[in-house]
Amino acid sequence: MRISSKAVSSISIIIILILAILAGVILKMKTTSIRLPETIGSWTRPDSPQIVTSSNIFDYMNGAGELYIGYRFDHLEVYEYASDSQDDILVELYFMDTSDDAFGLLSLDWGGDPVVLSPSSADRTTGSKDQFSRALYGEGLLRIWSDELYARVMAYRETPEAKEAVLTIGRAIAANQRNLPGPEILESLSPVIDSEWRLRRDRTRFFRSYLVLNSIYYVSPENILDLKLSVDAITAPYEKTNDSGDRKRARFILVRYIDPESAQRALTHFHEAFLPEYKVGSRMDSATQDIHVFDVEGGWLGYRLHGSHLAIVFDCPDQESARKIIHQNILNIKEKEESNER
Amino acid sequence: MKDEKKKLTRRDFIRGTVGATLGASLVGINWSKAKGAAAESSLVTIVRDKNAMDAAKNVDTGILKNMVDQTLIKFTGKNSVKDAWLSLVKPNDMIGLVPTPHLNPTHEELVTAVKNSLIDSGIPEENITNAQGGPDKPKACTALIGLPALKAHWLTGIGTVLKLYILYSGSPRSYHEQNNSKLGEIWNLPFVKGKTRLVLVDALHPLCDKGPQPDPRYKWAYNGLIAGTDPVAVETVCLKIIMNKREAMRGEPWPISPPPLCLEAADKEYGLGTSQIENIKIEHYGWDEDLLL
Numbered sequence: 001m002r003i004s005s006k007a008v009s010s011i012s013i014i015i016i017l018i019l020a021i022l023a024g025v026i027l028k029m030k031t032t033s034i035r036l037p038e039t040i041g042s043w044t045r046p047d048s049p050q051i052v053t054s055s056n057i058f059d060y061m062n063g064a065g066e067l068y069i070g071y072r073f074d075h076l077e078v079y080e081y082a083s084d085s086q087d088d089i090l091v092e093l094y095f096m097d098t099s100d101d102a103f104g105l106l107s108l109d110w111g112g113d114p115v116v117l118s119p120s121s122a123d124r125t126t127g128s129k130d131q132f133s134r135a136l137y138g139e140g141l142l143r144i145w146s147d148e149l150y151a152r153v154m155a156y157r158e159t160p161e162a163k164e165a166v167l168t169i170g171r172a173i174a175a176n177q178r179n180l181p182g183p184e185i186l187e188s189l190s191p192v193i194d195s196e197w198r199l200r201r202d203r204t205r206f207f208r209s210y211l212v213l214n215s216i217y218y219v220s221p222e223n224i225l226d227l228k229l230s231v232d233a234i235t236a237p238y239e240k241t242n243d244s245g246d247r248k249r250a251r252f253i254l255v256r257y258i259d260p261e262s263a264q265r266a267l268t269h270f271h272e273a274f275l276p277e278y279k280v281g282s283r284m285d286s287a288t289q290d291i292h293v294f295d296v297e298g299g300w301l302g303y304r305l306h307g308s309h310l311a312i313v314f315d316c317p318d319q320e321s322a323r324k325i326i327h328q329n330i331l332n333i334k335e336k337e338e339s340n341e342r
Numbered sequence: 343m344k345d346e347k348k349k350l351t352r353r354d355f356i357r358g359t360v361g362a363t364l365g366a367s368l369v370g371i372n373w374s375k376a377k378g379a380a381a382e383s384s385l386v387t388i389v390r391d392k393n394a395m396d397a398a399k400n401v402d403t404g405i406l407k408n409m410v411d412q413t414l415i416k417f418t419g420k421n422s423v424k425d426a427w428l429s430l431v432k433p434n435d436m437i438g439l440v441p442t443p444h445l446n447p448t449h450e451e452l453v454t455a456v457k458n459s460l461i462d463s464g465i466p467e468e469n470i471t472n473a474q475g476g477p478d479k480p481k482a483c484t485a486l487i488g489l490p491a492l493k494a495h496w497l498t499g500i501g502t503v504l505k506l507y508i509l510y511s512g513s514p515r516s517y518h519e520q521n522n523s524k525l526g527e528i529w530n531l532p533f534v535k536g537k538t539r540l541v542l543v544d545a546l547h548p549l550c551d552k553g554p555q556p557d558p559r560y561k562w563a564y565n566g567l568i569a570g571t572d573p574v575a576v577e578t579v580c581l582k583i584i585m586n587k588r589e590a591m592r593g594e595p596w597p598i599s600p601p602p603l604c605l606e607a608a609d610k611e612y613g614l615g616t617s618q619i620e621n622i623k624i625e626h627y628g629w630d631e632d633l634l635l
Binding site for chain 1: 348350554
């Protein structure tokens, strides 16, 4: 079969366009500054990584890609260290747009043993009074928040040698990286409310996507809080244990939108979807300084808007608890705002 | 124009507007105590062997073969493995084996054990194929044997049976996000419907959180095979095992979030089987420690 010169020309143009788009994607991607050892013990890595972007992440991990593009994801570099005598070690380097996003991915699970990978991260702090680990190891899997990078290093089979190799790779990843503080919004969280409700810091999660929120605390299959990549959001439970050991748990969510109007719209959307039997109030704005509480299935729900911030608490045993938790956290935000103005 | 359609929320699960199984998974509403009582119940068998894997998680292929044999005989009630297979498939069927392909994949040893068992039962080897992949795969088969691996899934709650055929849709991304509740419709595609003769879940080394990406902290040696012909019933039993493992691991209720919406939809909307635990007859054989049911 002969192909006409016109067809050849068209195909050439298409190929050039595809190459140009690919070149654009590659140029746009963050350049890697991570230098991984070529060999560790009996393991050897390939010369170059597999590159995964948001356009092909579902080919790499169908069903898990939404997790990463639920944060500000730039690209992923994948290496697989192979050995003749041991199982492989998988290295996934997730390059995110901000350190907050890398923190968010690690925050989804604070389990595992804290590991110090670089002297500069020895204090393991976020730069605030809140302390969060930067690297966690458990049963062959090392997860790292380092600068704008989130990494997973996993030995398919944990052996003493594999563990040492995983940690060696982890140290190479963390070397020369900045240890930026955690998301600013964390500073708004009150660790204790009236000496009775205590924040579960080990279950504090940072997120931007309703799918991620639903994997932590299910609200709705639809995005009724208008979450998107431009918002910062945290959630954590507050717990109260009485003298007889009975434990109550309330779920707190704090979202900071890009501006007060977006926050107002989100609250209206949330209210209409979640509390349809309660008419949306005309004074449902931040100017009223009111905390709105509702007795719904699962316990008392409270919310309050403050500027660009929306604070919501679910599952409270009484309306007083809902008010206290919202009030104290909004107070923290106000104090922070005032201190920034000074 | 304002969208007046009522949106589903957490409140619907707590008040029981949606099914009991979903309520149980999300907010710990009690599963029904009734088990195996319904006249029209779906049978699900569980065969376990403590030594199916060694301490390093290597599969003992001899033990696994015995587990496959026992599953077939117990599930079908036949006297031999050959009779069991021939009650499920025809000798001239083109049989597609459908394992979970990656991210906590089905053990290759199980795929091989099933294939060898079919061959030993008189099915020509050339009539057995790996049918995981795009729509052309099921189109080329007259019978399918689902071989999913048991795992929780961060986006769909559970990602075992109903998600197994997602590539058959030809557009797996159209079942992401809230559309995952529609996974059941894939089982009703003309070239898929009615072809599944057995679902045999690889529950040797399941994952109870953070799936589909592997996280060894949440994997455990269950050393089991779970079988049935009702995919929804099998998925429901799988869900219960995962939930009970999560609670045992944390020492307190640890809800599956998000709840597996696809499970109830597969039952109520797509008519694929039952998600009501009281309508499932569970038969267990072998190792019963930490059965999680």
